[in-house]
Amino acid sequence: MTQTPTVDAARKDLAAANRILFNQNVVDAFGHVSMRNPTDLSEFLLSRNMAPATVTPGDVLAFDLQGNLLGGGAQKVYMERFIHAAIYAARPDVHSVVHSHASAVVPFTIVKSARLRPVCHMGGFLSGIIPNFEIRDYAGMGSDLLIRDFNLGQHLADALGKNAVVLMRGHGATVTGSSLQQAIFRAVYTQNNAQIQSAAMALGEVTYLSDEEALAADVANTGQIARAWDFWLSQVAP
Amino acid sequence: MTQTPTVDAARKDLAAANRILFNQNVVDAFGHVSMRNPTDLSEFLLSRNMAPATVTPGDVLAFDLQGNLLGGGAQKVYMERFIHAAIYAARPDVHSVVHSHASAVVPFTIVKSARLRPVCHMGGFLSGIIPNFEIRDYAGMGSDLLIRDFNLGQHLADALGKNAVVLMRGHGATVTGSSLQQAIFRAVYTQNNAQIQSAAMALGEVTYLSDEEALAADVANTGQIARAWDFWLSQVAP
Amino acid sequence: MTQTPTVDAARKDLAAANRILFNQNVVDAFGHVSMRNPTDLSEFLLSRNMAPATVTPGDVLAFDLQGNLLGGGAQKVYMERFIHAAIYAARPDVHSVVHSHASAVVPFTIVKSARLRPVCHMGGFLSGIIPNFEIRDYAGMGSDLLIRDFNLGQHLADALGKNAVVLMRGHGATVTGSSLQQAIFRAVYTQNNAQIQSAAMALGEVTYLSDEEALAADVANTGQIARAWDFWLSQVAP
Amino acid sequence: MTQTPTVDAARKDLAAANRILFNQNVVDAFGHVSMRNPTDLSEFLLSRNMAPATVTPGDVLAFDLQGNLLGGGAQKVYMERFIHAAIYAARPDVHSVVHSHASAVVPFTIVKSARLRPVCHMGGFLSGIIPNFEIRDYAGMGSDLLIRDFNLGQHLADALGKNAVVLMRGHGATVTGSSLQQAIFRAVYTQNNAQIQSAAMALGEVTYLSDEEALAADVANTGQIARAWDFWLSQVAP
Numbered sequence: 001m002t003q004t005p006t007v008d009a010a011r012k013d014l015a016a017a018n019r020i021l022f023n024q025n026v027v028d029a030f031g032h033v034s035m036r037n038p039t040d041l042s043e044f045l046l047s048r049n050m051a052p053a054t055v056t057p058g059d060v061l062a063f064d065l066q067g068n069l070l071g072g073g074a075q076k077v078y079m080e081r082f083i084h085a086a087i088y089a090a091r092p093d094v095h096s097v098v099h100s101h102a103s104a105v106v107p108f109t110i111v112k113s114a115r116l117r118p119v120c121h122m123g124g125f126l127s128g129i130i131p132n133f134e135i136r137d138y139a140g141m142g143s144d145l146l147i148r149d150f151n152l153g154q155h156l157a158d159a160l161g162k163n164a165v166v167l168m169r170g171h172g173a174t175v176t177g178s179s180l181q182q183a184i185f186r187a188v189y190t191q192n193n194a195q196i197q198s199a200a201m202a203l204g205e206v207t208y209l210s211d212e213e214a215l216a217a218d219v220a221n222t223g224q225i226a227r228a229w230d231f232w233l234s235q236v237a238p
Numbered sequence: 239m240t241q242t243p244t245v246d247a248a249r250k251d252l253a254a255a256n257r258i259l260f261n262q263n264v265v266d267a268f269g270h271v272s273m274r275n276p277t278d279l280s281e282f283l284l285s286r287n288m289a290p291a292t293v294t295p296g297d298v299l300a301f302d303l304q305g306n307l308l309g310g311g312a313q314k315v316y317m318e319r320f321i322h323a324a325i326y327a328a329r330p331d332v333h334s335v336v337h338s339h340a341s342a343v344v345p346f347t348i349v350k351s352a353r354l355r356p357v358c359h360m361g362g363f364l365s366g367i368i369p370n371f372e373i374r375d376y377a378g379m380g381s382d383l384l385i386r387d388f389n390l391g392q393h394l395a396d397a398l399g400k401n402a403v404v405l406m407r408g409h410g411a412t413v414t415g416s417s418l419q420q421a422i423f424r425a426v427y428t429q430n431n432a433q434i435q436s437a438a439m440a441l442g443e444v445t446y447l448s449d450e451e452a453l454a455a456d457v458a459n460t461g462q463i464a465r466a467w468d469f470w471l472s473q474v475a476p
Numbered sequence: 477m478t479q480t481p482t483v484d485a486a487r488k489d490l491a492a493a494n495r496i497l498f499n500q501n502v503v504d505a506f507g508h509v510s511m512r513n514p515t516d517l518s519e520f521l522l523s524r525n526m527a528p529a530t531v532t533p534g535d536v537l538a539f540d541l542q543g544n545l546l547g548g549g550a551q552k553v554y555m556e557r558f559i560h561a562a563i564y565a566a567r568p569d570v571h572s573v574v575h576s577h578a579s580a581v582v583p584f585t586i587v588k589s590a591r592l593r594p595v596c597h598m599g600g601f602l603s604g605i606i607p608n609f610e611i612r613d614y615a616g617m618g619s620d621l622l623i624r625d626f627n628l629g630q631h632l633a634d635a636l637g638k639n640a641v642v643l644m645r646g647h648g649a650t651v652t653g654s655s656l657q658q659a660i661f662r663a664v665y666t667q668n669n670a671q672i673q674s675a676a677m678a679l680g681e682v683t684y685l686s687d688e689e690a691l692a693a694d695v696a697n698t699g700q701i702a703r704a705w706d707f708w709l710s711q712v713a714p
Numbered sequence: 715m716t717q718t719p720t721v722d723a724a725r726k727d728l729a730a731a732n733r734i735l736f737n738q739n740v741v742d743a744f745g746h747v748s749m750r751n752p753t754d755l756s757e758f759l760l761s762r763n764m765a766p767a768t769v770t771p772g773d774v775l776a777f778d779l780q781g782n783l784l785g786g787g788a789q790k791v792y793m794e795r796f797i798h799a800a801i802y803a804a805r806p807d808v809h810s811v812v813h814s815h816a817s818a819v820v821p822f823t824i825v826k827s828a829r830l831r832p833v834c835h836m837g838g839f840l841s842g843i844i845p846n847f848e849i850r851d852y853a854g855m856g857s858d859l860l861i862r863d864f865n866l867g868q869h870l871a872d873a874l875g876k877n878a879v880v881l882m883r884g885h886g887a888t889v890t891g892s893s894l895q896q897a898i899f900r901a902v903y904t905q906n907n908a909q910i911q912s913a914a915m916a917l918g919e920v921t922y923l924s925d926e927e928a929l930a931a932d933v934a935n936t937g938q939i940a941r942a943w944d945f946w947l948s949q950v951a952p
Binding site for chain 1: 356457
């Protein structure tokens with residue numbers, strides 16, 4: 001999957017990605033997706049503060065990797081843009097970040113004994129130990145759970161480490177990809193994996209993918225992302 | 239969020255709120271939403287007896303805080319208008335009330351050991367001890383569970399106390415807000431929180447938001463309600 | 477609710493009822509709804525063998541209370557028309573019958589320890605002991621579970637007794653009403669009640685409606701059926 | 715149900731079947747359905763590599779029973795076409811194969827103690843012991859779980875044996891039929907049966923269909939497949 005080569009094309013892809021996430025039930029009126037600026041890797045692109053399903057290319061703004069809005073303007077921005085900024089700063093391999101409150105995922109953020117693990121090949125990117133970020137460790141017992149500044153963003157990026165996904169206790173999940181298409185794919189299948197895992201845990205003891213299986217499946221799936229992206233795109237064509 | 243300044247605008251907003259509640263799966267053919275008359279705080283506005291999804295501005299009637307229809311007319315009114323009347327009478331800070339039988343919430347009204355509690359920041363308004371109104375305490379073992387008169391409405395308002403939400407055993411929930419937009423927001427996320435909490439309880443022991451977290455999250459969310467309202471409104475435009 | 481006075485109007489209502497049951501997720505490609513002929517109580521009206529969502533007034537046929545097709549013709553008829561015939565024969569108060577495989581209801585037909593009971597006022601018609609028909613008692617261990625003849629229909633009608641609903645083990649449910657509108661209403665809320673009860677049982681010990689509450693709620697709901705019917709009808713207008 | 719007599723008609727039916735599987739929530743952007751070439755039983759028809767919902771008759775390719783693309787061309791093909799090839803090679807009675815990751819079915823592939831069994835007459839084709847294919851037995855602990863070659867396809871076909879369905883651990887299910895219509899019918903009701911069984915197992919001890927009941931129900935259902943197919947087809951008409 002080649003990176004989108006112009007900012008104009010990137011804005012168009014990012015607007016479509018917002019609509020896809022709503023159509024796929026990953027975001028509702030809240031949540032956001034960003035991508036690294038393909039023409040300047042020290043910037044990232046993110047919509048102004050609005051519901052994802054309604055984002056158009058003209059709503060996409062540029063930020064530096066500290067989360068500062070570039071180019072001025074008085075647009076209202078997402079408070080939690082620091083999630084994106086800190087991850088791009090810490091992870092040069094990440095080119096896209098999705099943050100959501102996906103309903104099937106949240107239970108895994110609030111039940112310590114239930115770890116989100118890959119249950120089928122589509123969830124292969126969930127290999128290793130998916131971390132669950134506890135904001136109380138950094139913001140105390142009385143925070144609003146939001147990543148309100150770059151410092152909290154850095155703690156979240158630290159928790160993410162080299163994983164594809166970081167859960168956020170009582171909040172949601174943040175999913176990364178080496179491309180916009182991969183981040184969307186993983187956001188959709190994080191929710192799908194969580195649904196299946198919840199249902200399976202209710203039935204009895206679960207056989208999870210081995211780490212080797214998960215890694216191999218992730219490689220295989222990555223070769224098939226275009227099939228999903230092209231289809232999802234066709235479903236949200238304006 | 240400024241209050242709607244004219245009754246005509248309020249009727250229009252209230253009709254849209256009805257459609258939003260259906261679109262968001264909070265109400266079906268039953269349930270209702272009211273708002274305090276922005277030009278006369280001793281009155282409230284509520285549709286005539288009909289399915290919420292079909293309410294138009296012309297269907298909106300005015301009632302006094304005892305639940306009496308104002309301005310005459312022979313329209314059929316909701317039997318349970320006393321839910322709204324008694325809460326407006328008891329709670330000057332409340333400017334909107336949603337009553338529903340939201341399916342994901344009802345289980346929490348009939349299982350004494352399962353208390354509805356905030357599981358993520360979107361449910362921050364569920365701080366404290368959300369009460370569960372037991373109509374048997376006031377109407378005996380043989381009632382039809384409906385709030386048929388102002389006296390029962392007062393008992394429900396007493397149970398609500400200073401909370402945002404009161405559950406109703408074997409019936410549903412009544413959700414309040416300081417604005418129409420806040421009441422709708424809370425009605426949607428009461429259901430969302432209940433779904434997530436049910437799924438989480440099936441997985442294991444749940445970490446709930448602390449009261450400090452819930453209160454802080456409620457303040458933060460209240461600043462973002464317009465984003466949700468504007469989006470939901472766009473989805474139900476006539 | 478007055479009975480539809482002409483056969484033509486009844487055919488039109490029955491076609492709409494078929495579409496409503498599909499729209500409300502009670503039936504899929506299978507299931508059927510009948511009504512007693514309002515102009516001849518010794519007959520009932522039922523579609524020819526087809527998917528409910530596609531029934532038109534012209535597809536509605538008349539049968540006698542033994543399940544024989546009246547008026548000749550070579551149309552393919554539902555094998556299980558005897559469900560309807562035997563219930564009309566046994567229950568003069570019944571004017572409409574819905575048979576479905578509603579997914580949320582089937583679990584209650586196959587788990588002996590889980591009895592379908594009214595959990596909220598909308599399910600008040602589920603008062604008493606809702607029977608679960610075991611076809612093995614009449615057709616042995618090797619039947620296809622279908623009510624293939626009038627004799628099996630009579631056994632089912634016996635199991636129904638004076639109740640509103642009879643479950644059918646490994647099959648579905650049959651729901652009755654004193655009008656088409658009431659049968660549709662009850663079919664929708666049988667599924668709704670089953671969904672809520674399943675979710676509640678997973679949370680802990682459930683407080684069910686008392687029989688007095690259920691009966692009182694059924695009376696109250698029956699006065700509100702037109703609201704639901706009119707709305708559901710508006711959703712399936714051709 | 716007579717077999718489609720021309721390749722052109724078969725391509726058209728197969729494209730419709732793809733759309734039906736998406737519409738019925740059996741496949742998402744992944745999964746595929748094939749049919750034996752009605753004019754040459756040593757070939758089968760399968761779409762090129764694309765999302766099922768978007769398949770048109772022109773996208774349908776022909777393969778031999780080793781999984782080789784016939785007639786040349788540079789189209790991208792499904793990696794897992796060997797599922798289909800090996801089953802057609804092993805089972806002359808099979809004329810259609812559906813492979814999916816249906817979400818309600820996957821839990822039964824990863825919980826050894828929970829066997830998928832027929833819970834109602836619609837799932838009668840699940841009689842006997844539905845096998846669960848463990849790819850680790852043939853590809854070791856580090857595979858990507860995909861049926862990447864004919865040899866793995868043969869092992870899967872061996873596991874299937876004479877059953878209608880074979881589950882695949884951590885992957886999904888493969889469903890067969892003696893006609894395209896029967897395979898689609900069974901794919902839809904495999905998911906339906908899994909949903910009902912999961913819900914029932916949460917309620918308590920389940921009474922399953924006896925093998926005699928399941929077999930009898932499968933015969934009865936097979937006589938009704940046209941009703942479902944015609945309806946599902948009408949829902950996905952281009």
